[in-house]
Amino acid sequence: LSSLLDKMEEELECSNSPSERRYFPESLDSSNGDEEGVLTCEDLELNPFDGLPYSSRYYKLLKEREDLPVWKEKYSFMENLLQNQIVIVSGDAKCGKSSQVPQWCAEYCLSIHYQHGGVICTQVHKQTAVQLALRVADEMDVNIGHEVGYMIPFENCCTSETILRYCTDDMLQREMMSNPFLGSYGVIILDDIHERSIATDVLLGLLKDVLLARPELKLIINSSPLLISKLSSYYGNVPLIEVKNNHPVEVVHLSEAQKDSFDSILRLIFEIHHSSEKGDIVVFLACEQDIEKAYEIICQEGSNLNSDLGEMVVFPLYPQETCTLFKSIDDTEKRCQVYQRRVVLTTSSGESLIWSNTVRFVIDVGVERRKVYNPRIRANSLIMQPISQSQAEIRKQILGSSTSGKLFCLYTEEFASKDMKPLKPAEMQEANLTSMVLFMKRIDIAGLGHCDFMNRPAPESLMQALEDLDYLAALDNDGNLSEFGIIMSEFPLDPQLSKSILASCEFDCVDEMLTIAAMVTGDHFTLINIYKAYQDVTLHCTSEHCVEKWCQDYFLNYSALRMADVIRAELLEMIKRIELPYAEPAFGSEENNLNIKKALLSGYFMQIARDVDGSGNYLMLTHKQVAQLHPLSSYSITKKMPEWVLFHQFSISENNYIRITSAISPELFMQLVPQYYFTNLPPSESKDILQQVMDHLSPIPTMEQEQTMCEKCPETTEQRCTIQ
Known part of the structure; x- marks a missing residue:
């Protein structure tokens, strides 16, 4: 084994000559350590993953892969993968760990003839899962959906023969419901650990037991450097592969705090554009509303710019919505157009959606508006707070491939050291569980x-x-x-x-x-x-x-x-x-409208509000928060404000809007609400009104009366128990 790994190291240090000897995946088989495992480039005409000849594009992309910082660590990674069950890979953003490590793991699985299964790699964002699968399929010279595929919510681009799968972390979590020990996989890679999503944290915990039950299973954890100490104490003494990225980045902080960073952002964008320095700009704003505001202003002002400076194209990038990644413009496309400077406007979690190597300027406001769930009132609060030091570092790493990148921090160094926490809070500690x-x-x-x-x-x-x-x-x-x-x-x-x-x-x-x-x-x-x-x-x-x-x-x-x-x-x-019953649609009838409200109330009886003063001020039934219907709600537009509403969303913020609503009656609510939930509600005028409705609707029946009611009426208590 050591002889084989020594030969691998020699191969990885070879020059970039056309006849450079390549490492063949099957030589990873630990049962064979002789020299037959190393073949020359001329011998490698067939792709071992699909048996077809390599295309010329494969060799072109291979040269690009070898320039990635992570490539220098391939020998060390493969050695640790062979000898250990858990391996942690620490590397900055854009070092190549998300695309290369899964391919190396696929080579490992191929070498042992997939006897323990294939490879699956998790991502927090579904956009990155799809794009990584497309990129890796291209680099491996195979077809997407066959040897390499992806699984995201409501879309499965894989077959039973797929060797390497990219998926969102919640999809792998759901797969555990039917396949608890994940027997289809020989290697599991958890990527985007720094995002600290609930699904990723759940997988980190559950896989501890899965690894004990399956000693042959390998777990690879890709992480940013700042999380390594926490991961090491969590998993114990496991191998660590550190990927270095030494491109210099110029960081500029404010000398003193400013009251309005928004105007500073706009001024800085236009100053950069008026300079002679070329390159795209990425701006990290506090919230989506700031993206919309900045987009309108920059588009309006950009139309008046001197055409000699080139065109300024603005891209709003919303991490929480379905959106495309920000990628480099194709070379042929560049040659056909006048110079374009692209300005990307995004918020927290947008870091992993930036895939362009043309970014030379990053502007960071250093704060974010986070959703923090309050279990006592069952509602989210939107809180403005500093980002973490780890988030600030990842934003700096977006410039990692630029030889002269500049990061403009619109906050002071003192703010960064004193007000920013070292790590991003885990979603587990801030969300509805x-x-x-x-x-x-x-x-x-x-x-x-x-x-x-x-x-x-x-x-x-x-x-x-x-x-x-x-x-x-x-x-x-x-x-x-x-x-x-x-x-x-x-x-x-x-x-x-x-x-x-x-x-x-x-x-x-x-x-x-x-x-x-x-x-x-x-x-x-x-x-x-x-x-x-x-x-x-x-x-x-x-x-x-x-x-x-x-x-x-x-x-x-x-x-x-x-x-x-x-x-x-x-x-x-x-x-x-x-095999649940399914009736043909009957939307529009009065009976159907009532039934839809019954179905909604069966699930959302905990989210009810009442207009307490007749002017659209809705008080929550479960707590004393007051909210208004969203201005774009059909009720608001038609000025027909119902007294009682069921709602899907409510966040404590500047406007306190409730969204996605339906008018209901207190009678309907009392017919469907579980009695023990209603009993636990805090005292209020609204509860008194509902109590009166209940007393009027259902005087205490005798046993015989109750049985008769159940036979005749589907809305009585016993029949409701089947649903509730």
């Missing part, structure tokens, strides 16, 4: 319920999640998953929405609830109307361009509607697979 707890209850069935979290969630958040699942009837009397809970866990949706879909089976409105689930971005009934209009246009239009123009004419997002189609089809397939 109801979906995670539902998953953990489901995985507990397979004996993997214990999870040693790297950052333990707050007990209050866990208790609130368990309480919500209990209210939704996802748990039985012993605290385990009920039959309802098992079915709810099958849906890749918020548990409340999953419950509403299950309830819609009882109320014969599954078709409409699936549409709402696929399109939760506006008022519930408006969503159904939009989708049905879109379906009609799709049926009657002769081309995709025709449908796209219709969407533009009515200010609708064409790509979002197409995605809703995909999501809806996937959910319908799940309904059929689970």
Whole structure:
């Protein structure tokens, strides 16, 4: 083995001559350490992954791969992979670890003839999972969807023969529900660890037990350098591969704090553009509203710029939405156009979406607006706070491949050292954990319920999640998953929405609830109307361009509607697979409208508000927060403010808007709310009104009366227990 690895090291240090000897994957087989494992370039005519001849593009891309900082560590990585179960790879952004390490792992699996399975690599963002799969398939000279593929929510571009899969971390987490010990894989790579998403942290914890149960399984963790000490203490003494990237970056801090950093950003962008220095600009702003504001101003001012300076093209990049990555312009495209300076406007988590080597300037405001969930009031608060030192470092690394990059920090060095925490907070400690707890209850069935979290969630958040699942009837009397809970866990949706879909089976409105689930971005009934209009246009239009123009004419997002189609089809397939009852759509009738509200209330009875003064000030039923309907809500536009509403979203911020709403009646609410939830509500005028409604609706019946009611009326207490 040592002889073989010595030969690998010699090969990796060879010159870039055309006849350079290449390392053949099958020589990784630990059973063969002789010289036959090393072949010359002329002998390597066939790709070992698909058996076809290599294309000329393969060798061109191989030269580019060899220039990546991570390439120098291939020998060390392969040696540690052969001899250890866990390997940590530490490297800056853009060092190549996300594209090269999975390929090396695929070579390892090929060398042992896939006896333990293939390779899977997780990403936090689905855009990066798709783009990495496309890039790696190109570099390996194979077809996307065959030897290399990707799995993201509602899209699977893999076959049973796929060797290397890229996926989002939540997709691998969901796969554990049916395949707890991940027997299809010989190597699991967790990438984007620094993002600290809930799914990644759950995988980090659960894989500890999986590795004990499967000694042949390999786990690779790709991390930024600042997280290494925490990972080392979490996993113990495991091998560490450190990738160095020594490109110099000029960092400029403010000498003193400024009140309005937004004006400073705009001035700096135009100053850079007026300078003789070329290169694209990336701007990290605090929130999405700042992206929109900056986009409008720069576009307006940019149209008045001197054409001799070149064209300034602005790209808003929203990390939380479906968006394309920011990549380099193709060389042929550059030659055909006048000089373009691209300005990318993004926010936190946008770092991993920047894939361009043409970025020479980064502007960082140093603060972000974060969503922090408050379990006591079951709502998110939008809090402005400093980014972490690790986030600031990753933004600097975007310039890693530039020989003369400049980072403009619109904050002081004192602010960076005193106000910025070393690491980004784990999402586990700031988010609603109801979906995670539902998953953990489901995985507990397979004996993997214990999870040693790297950052333990707050007990209050866990208790609130368990309480919500209990209210939704996802748990039985012993605290385990009920039959309802098992079915709810099958849906890749918020548990409340999953419950509403299950309830819609009882109320014969599954078709409409699936549409709402696929399109939760506006008022519930408006969503159904939009989708049905879109379906009609799709049926009657002769081309995709025709449908796209219709969407533009009515200010609708064409790509979002197409995605809703995909999501809806996937959910319908799940309904059929689970063999839940499905009725034909009857949208528009008074009975159907009522049934949709019943289904929604079955899942969202915890999110009710009442207009307390008749002027649109809605007080939450569960706490004393006041909110307004969003101005673009159909109720706001028509000036018909309902007294009682059910809502999907509420965030404590400057405006305190509630979004995605439906008018309900207190009578309907009291028919469907679990009694023990209603009893636990804090005292309020709204609760008194509801109590009066309940007293009027259902005087205490005798046993005989109750049995008669259950036989005649589907809305009585006993019948509701089947749904709740």
